Amino acid sequence: MIGVYDFCGHYEWTFDWMQKHYGKEYLHRYFDECIHQDAQTHAKKLIVEKGFEGMEEYWGHTLVDEGAKYTTRSSEDYFRIDMHDCPSKGFLIRNGLEQHEDYCDHCMGWIGPLMEDAGFSISHEHNHRGQCWWVYHRKGEETPSVAIESDENDVKTKANWNTEETPIDSFFQANQITDKA
Amino acid sequence: MEKNSEDDSVPYHDTKPAGYDGFYYAVNATFRFIEKTKGREALLSYWQDHGTQYMSPVWEKWKEGGLKSIADYWRAFFSHEPGAEVEVVQNEECVDLSLSVCPAIKTLREGKREIFKDYCQHCYFVSEAAAKEAGFTVRIKGGNGSCHQAFYPINSAPEPQNLKDIRSAQ
Structure with a gap:
């Protein structure tokens, strides 16, 4: 049985399997058609409606259920x-x-198209070591501008954000994984 | 990282005692997507490659430790799956899993998800591929929320698996 305790391991292995068998475009279709449009319909409903x-x-x-350490802030103009x-x-x-060359891309792969359908754009960076920010x-x-202003929770101000081992991928006002700057 | 006494029987460890049940939605959707876009043969390849490749640290232990290792694995595995109710019994012939509550089907039903019709077959194809690498084979009866799975040494295998013995999920 494919379980959820090590789901992220299964998931990452699946990305590699799909890309090796059917190419990167197919993997990007998977993020959109399978994760965004099927697995995450509950997320889409909430964001489109509210x-x-x-x-x-x-x-x-x-994120709490998954065990993340994160902060959020918001106003009537951003989250x-x-x-x-x-x-x-x-x-x-x-x-x-x-297994896969860029596991972190999967988030933009499903969240990007979801946000597009809901009428939102994304600015985002990730460092491939478990740190990222999203607006x-x-x-x-x-x-x-207030959304990208730094505060004490800004992940980019932390010592582990940008090192030789942590190349940064950036997206600005984007909705597609191919929008990577 | 905290470990319980059975944790060495599974290859990977998380900081949480159990997995996040919302991930069953993605497992279910992945099967549907592969079959819809590439057909059943591709889905069977995905499941079988999962068993031989992703599960290689698992079947390597099974190969070394035999039936006891298989029993230890499934006890530890289900202890980390949210909502699972299972009894794992090892005897001289096989390891028998009585899964009275499948956590995946339970979660998908509670979430009112369309369950991929052959969801329960993945247990056979993934486990059979992994078990075969270690010299074992699996037979499954039931499905759609509860089932029996038995792991035998290949040289004492019963009749081949009849896929009709694995119920469609809904």
């Missing part, structure tokens, strides 16, 4: 997450699992 409040509701419980210890990538790092704001508007 906007920023729905984001708070969705990530407020899923921001600073992820200090990603439970998913952290699981892979702690267990020495690295969601209305599509067609500039990323609110």
